[in-house]
Amino acid sequence: MNDKRRRLEDVAQASVQRAGLKSLSFRTLADEIGIKSSSVHYHFPEKSDLASALIQRYQEDFREQLDAISARRWNVKRKLAAFIAIFEQVADGERVCLCGMMAAECESLSPDNRRLLSGFFDDMESWIADLLCVNADSINAPVSTRQLAKVIVSGLEGALLLDRVAGSKANLKAQKDLILSLLK
Numbered sequence: 001m002n003d004k005r006r007r008l009e010d011v012a013q014a015s016v017q018r019a020g021l022k023s024l025s026f027r028t029l030a031d032e033i034g035i036k037s038s039s040v041h042y043h044f045p046e047k048s049d050l051a052s053a054l055i056q057r058y059q060e061d062f063r064e065q066l067d068a069i070s071a072r073r074w075n076v077k078r079k080l081a082a083f084i085a086i087f088e089q090v091a092d093g094e095r096v097c098l099c100g101m102m103a104a105e106c107e108s109l110s111p112d113n114r115r116l117l118s119g120f121f122d123d124m125e126s127w128i129a130d131l132l133c134v135n136a137d138s139i140n141a142p143v144s145t146r147q148l149a150k151v152i153v154s155g156l157e158g159a160l161l162l163d164r165v166a167g168s169k170a171n172l173k174a175q176k177d178l179i180l181s182l183l184k
Helices: 002-020 026-033 037-043 045-073 076-092 098-104 111-134 146-168 170-181
Strands: none
Touching: 002 026, 002 037, 002 045, 002 098, 026 037, 026 098, 045 098, 045 111, 076 098, 076 111, 076 146, 076 170, 098 111, 098 146, 111 146
16 A cells, blocks of 8 residues: 555545534645645545545454464453553544444445444454454353343443543443443
8 A cells, every 4th residue: 555545545534523524524635734735636536435445444454453462371351451452542542433433424425335334243242252252251241142242332422422522431431441341
């Protein structure tokens, strides 16, 4: 990937994580980088092309973090705490999960981008469900591991959005406390 395209993706991702995809304009993106908007269109002919690239890149980066956690010889509680720390890092940067932000605007996304988003969340839920399934004896929850994974993902994503409104990290902390309390 060339440097200009990487820079475009970096700036676009930061913008989307703070203000959403709807508010992102190619002209503003070009101005921020110091190029012509036609150069943005060269790399991303349509906004949906940019959204697709951002989702795929975010999922790859997220997957690398999950793989790094999986490779550690930690117990399930510590691995889940590390997973939650990914969300805490996003919140520390006064951002929202890129895919969570796009999900909030899903009506404006192409069907292909909706599928990519769905794949991102499915991948995250599967990772958690697999982790919980292998450590089922450590879990104190009245639902299946797959249902619990869905609750964890939706709770963390929602906490980021609500904390943004409140200007705090109270919801994210509450989610972390709840999730970790479900483990023995």
